[in-house]
Amino acid sequence: DYAKLDTTRKERTGFAEVVYCARKADEHLLNIYQKLYKEDGEVFGTRASQHQYELVKSVLPQVVYDPVSGILKIEKEKEHIGKVTVCTAGTADISVAEEAAQTAEYFGTHVERIYDVGVSGMHRLFSRLDTIQDANCVVAVAGMEGALASVMGGLVKRPVIAVPTSVGYGASFHGLSALLTMINSCANGIAVVNIDNGYGAGYLATQINRLAEGK
Amino acid sequence: DYAKLDTTRKERTGFAEVVYCARKADEHLLNIYQKLYKEDGEVFGTRASQHQYELVKSVLPQVVYDPVSGILKIEKEKEHIGKVTVCTAGTADISVAEEAAQTAEYFGTHVERIYDVGVSGMHRLFSRLDTIQDANCVVAVAGMEGALASVMGGLVKRPVIAVPTSVGYGASFHGLSALLTMINSCANGIAVVNIDNGYGAGYLATQINRLAEGK
Amino acid sequence: DYAKLDTTRKERTGFAEVVYCARKADEHLLNIYQKLYKEDGEVFGTRASQHQYELVKSVLPQVVYDPVSGILKIEKEKEHIGKVTVCTAGTADISVAEEAAQTAEYFGTHVERIYDVGVSGMHRLFSRLDTIQDANCVVAVAGMEGALASVMGGLVKRPVIAVPTSVGYGASFHGLSALLTMINSCANGIAVVNIDNGYGAGYLATQINRLAEGK
Amino acid sequence: DYAKLDTTRKERTGFAEVVYCARKADEHLLNIYQKLYKEDGEVFGTRASQHQYELVKSVLPQVVYDPVSGILKIEKEKEHIGKVTVCTAGTADISVAEEAAQTAEYFGTHVERIYDVGVSGMHRLFSRLDTIQDANCVVAVAGMEGALASVMGGLVKRPVIAVPTSVGYGASFHGLSALLTMINSCANGIAVVNIDNGYGAGYLATQINRLAEGK
Amino acid sequence: DYAKLDTTRKERTGFAEVVYCARKADEHLLNIYQKLYKEDGEVFGTRASQHQYELVKSVLPQVVYDPVSGILKIEKEKEHIGKVTVCTAGTADISVAEEAAQTAEYFGTHVERIYDVGVSGMHRLFSRLDTIQDANCVVAVAGMEGALASVMGGLVKRPVIAVPTSVGYGASFHGLSALLTMINSCANGIAVVNIDNGYGAGYLATQINRLAEGK
Amino acid sequence: DYAKLDTTRKERTGFAEVVYCARKADEHLLNIYQKLYKEDGEVFGTRASQHQYELVKSVLPQVVYDPVSGILKIEKEKEHIGKVTVCTAGTADISVAEEAAQTAEYFGTHVERIYDVGVSGMHRLFSRLDTIQDANCVVAVAGMEGALASVMGGLVKRPVIAVPTSVGYGASFHGLSALLTMINSCANGIAVVNIDNGYGAGYLATQINRLAEGK
Amino acid sequence: DYAKLDTTRKERTGFAEVVYCARKADEHLLNIYQKLYKEDGEVFGTRASQHQYELVKSVLPQVVYDPVSGILKIEKEKEHIGKVTVCTAGTADISVAEEAAQTAEYFGTHVERIYDVGVSGMHRLFSRLDTIQDANCVVAVAGMEGALASVMGGLVKRPVIAVPTSVGYGASFHGLSALLTMINSCANGIAVVNIDNGYGAGYLATQINRLAEGK
Amino acid sequence: DYAKLDTTRKERTGFAEVVYCARKADEHLLNIYQKLYKEDGEVFGTRASQHQYELVKSVLPQVVYDPVSGILKIEKEKEHIGKVTVCTAGTADISVAEEAAQTAEYFGTHVERIYDVGVSGMHRLFSRLDTIQDANCVVAVAGMEGALASVMGGLVKRPVIAVPTSVGYGASFHGLSALLTMINSCANGIAVVNIDNGYGAGYLATQINRLAEGK
């Protein structure tokens, strides 16, 4: 058997293993979903295709698939603590934002969403300032030039997790432009993750939220 | 004699020749300043060094040097028409902004300056909105992540000329980050020029200002 | 509902909202087209596919689709003022040029087209010099090495909006080569937009044209 | 007066203004140090040179300079709460690490340092695991291939702030290599900041530490 | 006939010709497989498709295809000497690792495999240290940030052959991130080959293994 | 003795060895100049510094130094055959153009120079068309956006050797922009050499000129 | 009608117009082939698809298609003068080499082909040295690391036209690696064209061959 | 005390600690040299400056400095086993080659040097073929286009360690060109290390040489 289960992960890091579905062979994927479901009573995967949904559903019929984010999960009832606000610049960034939001929720975080508030129409952002400023941290998801993170950084006391996305064309170079923008932000308190890495942002947001809630 | 005077330039383009002082040999520079001054009664150079100032001053004592922008000029009294607003994100961008502002002024444009209004403290920008919104065009000068241009673009009816600067370090890659930000702006009406090219911005601003004033 | 209508945009910027069709879900696209058409009696979208055309046509049968530029629109009769000239270097650049030209026309600009006048056969460009020199601004669309913008810049008094395209292969790196050429132009008065961003060029051209026509 | 004091910053963000000394003119620097000292009774600057130290010392003799980190400060006695651990891969990364550590301390964070524990000799890191695992967050500072952050991420429950440095040569491309490593980390909970941006890491660590301490 | 058989290769280099199947025309591929099989009684190809498998099978029915690595071979019984250990960071790196392992085996090397021991869960690697430390050389296959090679380098006396893979997304830039990590490794004794070049790693490992075994 | 004299080079290639002076140790340089002068009665070096000039002059007083091109030579009287035209876009490109021109002359080529005829003022180029069109080949030297080569290519029957230069700033990236322009030229018959490689252009021009003159 | 026929091209440059088939609409392609065939009695196109072949064949049944090079042509009997040798490093480079060879032949050049003589087996190249050394120029076509051009340059008196190809994977970055190799060649007399630009190489080779043959 | 001595390194890896002198503070450097000398009776540092030589000499007068390679060492008499051949393409690559050669010698390897045998004059290399083919491994050091490694790879049975150097200008991009060449080599058995990393090559060569000699 090729893959090694990282059995002490939850102990070491406080987070259960999450399945990265992309590129996984059908048989391998089925195995993992069944194994993790059996162990934990729940299982959470990212970047799943419609085909993978149907595959897993045939053995775990209660599995739920969200085609926007590509998340494929069986989720237990749980309490959601604290508050993390997830924002996007445009509507095309929502798929990445949902990966972040649902990851955080799976790990027990209370999430609020504010989408399509990019800097070319700043009044949309300002009308939601309260919801942004009282979160334990903010996730700013943006492609193209990615300026949303800098503007956020200047408005809040708490960390801003910046997720560059591959939304854009031409010189956006598949997210490089937004990544550089966010890494070079003139605002402070900006934590950058990989292009389109909603999962990583949701994880980091959960870590910060847990600290804030004394967990 | 190596260099060719572009004698029909003013006719063709409406702008007199400007001296790019960087890399010019002393003798060559002196020649050009004397020649252009004789022809036009004024002369304007960019990217001049302190040494070049002293050199030119020895033969044209009325020459004026601005060490911040590197501009070395003898300027006739002239009318300044219309209105162009030049903004910067930080104080380190001012040298480029001054190159833009003084170039535009040399070509007969009325210029207003609003400096140090970067997006990490947006209230500074909003308190000057009137001066920004009634200009014929706005020049936005910013390094690091260069988000200023996008924010401007969402606030004004008129063109925004975006000048990325080499201010920053690390992954700013000498202005590449700000350049990509500005080229990928989610806002509309953003005209981008080269990194640190205040001269080009002042020239373009003058072209637009002249059109707006019916010249 | 995810997307936020930027309802004050026309007031703030003087331009109605335009639909970026690429990546939009069918249902979402239909919604937006119907909503905007209802509000304004016209609607304009870029980067639409044949499939999207048929979709929208099923509910708005008067919609018109141009497969060359990917524009999908219902357009009211309107006056076209001033003059903007749109040029291309080759025939493959025409799709981007049409995006620029039709965007400008939608916003009320009078446009003239001069296509396939690249610098490897300069006589083609020179034979149309009059039409180029009396425009309020020129849009130069070129891929590969993108030299057209520089040549234009030396011939006209008015701004040149340079649009690099992804036309080319090998070291054109999907438009990067043309973008760098245009940003580094030795000619003055060159305003650069993103690779393949015909829409942005048409918008900027309209801003300049309006100023020139006293609007 | 060029620069705009961002007077509401502390209110908005919870952090006082910090001086970025690099590129500042002498007169300008003196002004700022005096003004901020007068207001707050303390002042903190980064990237200061020996010359700037002597300059400021001539008017504020109590100023303290650390040539390793380039920090120039007058610091009030204050309580240091919580715990942040700052690690480096090599000794050459210490200048950046000290910028991070002293920034965090200035903002009231208790900091522990573990330097020269790079992944080519992992036992050094493992011998300090306790100090790493009970921090509210860890700052991992590394140049060259920057693998330290990934290893850390697999060992702790709390966020890891990853600071790529420009230490290295050849294909390290002035920190690009370490930046890419950290952004692509296979470990979770990695928050990346700009190359050599110790200040940004110290700021972010303080935000997280405050949340953890209920501030 | 286009292709030139490198008939003295085995003499010069000690290795028989291997077929690079990708991009080869059907007829050409059949020819080569038949020719090499006739000469050597065995034949080995990399990057073969399912289609190519079926093609070759129709004339050489004993051919064996491994869809994971893309290897298509007829292999004689042979002795496998020495010891090379092939490791991967994740499960997605296994296709490249198998190319390396099977290449080495084809050339007579004894190979051990340790897969899915990436640095985010270091205990998995440490539990296999013996098998790693007594190999003549180690092949470390990793995508994303590629930190596995550096960690290995610090643990063994023998050369580590580092194979960056294109596994990852966003700023992994199709393996560039892992390549830079490995080239800049702070550990010593790291020999880097091209992205996804399992073949090259297996070849190099064989050369080293042969030297160690006195061949 | 470290360096190996390539004694059969002239036979093999038709060209004597040329000295690349940059980075050479004093003693080493002196040796080479004396040796080559003794053998051939002439010697030609590129990229020499003022210091190297004085050094060589102390033992070979007849040596001649051109600080513009950095060429340091003792040249025999010789016939100059055929015709090569060397053009530059700006005055700053002249140092590279002189390296090309003097290299070609040293190898027996008749050279004509046309400098400062960049594409922003095309009339300057057109007024010299005859001299350009009857050359055996044309060398086009240009920095910034490097459009000169494309325009040339459309005007002549003979090969154009394109030399990108590092003249420019910002996004010229030390000549990368001009290099990409020239490699992607829409005109035909463009042979590109390395950035600032006047020597290589002069060599290639000589090869072509010799063929044209039946040598 | 969009496209402009460059009717004076043959006069100006000595070469008839060639069709770049890629991306051309069916109707447009048919038009051009018919027009050019009518004018010249022959027509030559590059980068044509099987579909385009069938299309053109339906109206011009005598058209000939080579699927390896993608050339689609009707060619008159003509004399082939002089000698150009076209070499490739591997078999995958042959498609680009054939584009070069057939272009040169179409323009009246006598061509010899030497394929699959890459530098990893130098004896293959050396056994053909005579054919290489008596050509008027050599075209060296190579992907991956592209070292063939440098080796050639050291062996011949005449110009080497270097064509980097996109053959390779991983860090070959679609031909960038071979392009950089060739541009930086330590050998002299190397003229580089764009990645995969066989056409450009065949054109340049013809220009040089004509000069050598006194045309 | 900042730096951590990696005291178990020799045990773990078989190699003593080597000093990387660049960037080290004087006091720190002195400390390390004295400590290591005391422990081992010898000490070896790379990238040392003339100033550092004089510094160390003042306390350890027997220290020896080689300004070409920057190596600063006190070396015990020792046996040198096996055979490694170090080659360079040009004379400017010798500084890196010496770092490799002397590192290998310090670790007990017998080294032969063959310098200035670049591929533009292949006869120089072929005349030394015996010395190259009977080494346990070959180190190929080359800048500019770095083709030497590929040619070597095709000629030998044993591993080739390829060291790209920063020698070159323009599009060599400080060694990137040579690095890509070597990583993409069409020859097999090429192990690449970082740009200018002679030390790493010497280390790796020693590992291979030891295996070959049964150590």
Ligand SMILES: Nc1ncnc2c1ncn2[C@@H]1O[C@H](COP(=O)(O)O)[C@@H](O)[C@H]1O
């Ligand atoms: N979308 C994602 N992006 C990055 N990492 C992920 C993502 N989804 C899951 N992961 C991580 O990948 C690990 C699983 O990788 P694997 O062992 O290859 O299935 C999980 O435990 C997570 O740490």
Ligand SMILES: Nc1ncnc2c1ncn2[C@@H]1O[C@H](COP(=O)(O)O)[C@@H](O)[C@H]1O
């Ligand atoms: N700072 C600047 N950046 C870019 N172009 C400039 C600048 N200053 C002057 N120029 C242009 O450079 C021309 C002079 O170049 P030259 O003939 O080389 O002296 C002027 O006519 C302007 O078009």
Ligand SMILES: Nc1ncnc2c1ncn2[C@@H]1O[C@H](COP(=O)(O)O)[C@@H](O)[C@H]1O
């Ligand atoms: N996966 C691979 N990656 C790189 N090189 C390979 C690979 N497989 C085979 N080769 C090499 O490519 C040669 C065959 O190339 P070709 O003559 O084009 O078929 C073999 O002899 C090997 O040296």
Ligand SMILES: Nc1ncnc2c1ncn2[C@@H]1O[C@H](COP(=O)(O)O)[C@@H](O)[C@H]1O
């Ligand atoms: N400016 C230059 N650029 C590139 N190559 C040069 C230049 N000048 C001389 N060369 C080449 O470098 C060789 C000498 O190199 P070296 O043996 O290192 O002195 C000459 O024979 C030329 O082939």
Ligand SMILES: [Mg+2]
């Ligand atoms: Mg929107």
Ligand SMILES: [Mg+2]
């Ligand atoms: Mg400020």
Ligand SMILES: [Mg+2]
């Ligand atoms: Mg055409």
Ligand SMILES: [Mg+2]
């Ligand atoms: Mg250390």
Ligand SMILES: [Mg+2]
């Ligand atoms: Mg795993």
Ligand SMILES: [Mg+2]
């Ligand atoms: Mg000029």
Ligand SMILES: [Mg+2]
């Ligand atoms: Mg072959």
Ligand SMILES: [Mg+2]
């Ligand atoms: Mg030499």
